[in-house]
Amino acid sequence: MRTFADLVMINKQLASVIRTDQPFMKWSTFKSIKVKQVRLERVFVYQIRNTGFLVEASHVMIGGLGCCWSIDVHHSEWPMHLAQLEKLAPGRAATWGQVMPLFFPDDGLTCYTTLVDPAGEDDPAPSAGLRLLVNKLICLTNIIQGRVLAMDD
Secondary structure, eight states: OOOHHTOOEEEEHHHHHHSOOOOOEEEEOOSSSSHHHOOEEEEEEOOOSSSSSSEEEEEEEEETTTTEEEEEETTTTTHHHHHHHHHHHOOOOOOOSSSHHHHHHHTSHHHHHGGTTTTTOOOOOOOOHEEEEEEEEHHHHHHHHOOOOOOOO
């Protein structure tokens, strides 16, 4: 297996191109090793400037089945908010108050700059933070689809 791994070649230039469906790896075949299926995954990580949002865009190529994209979104404060769920008793609810400003802060950084009423039960309309994130995801989607548009900060 080590000999096989040593002979895998990565085309770094092709691997860094965001819009390509060409395999960026090549390897020699051996009689003793039969490759049944190949899955190549490229992950592009973007920190949205001046926010706590991190976006991972993954391009997956599965030999013989085609290609697909997936996008994962993270925020630096989400683990802290979601930690409450780990100690939650069955049948109990988290005490988050207004969820939208908590998970999608208006400034994109922290909910502590957005007034959050812990007793509030009804969430307001989508926050500026959610709009900020969605606009950046739309820009990223346009790039992936080949529609090059100017991205603001």
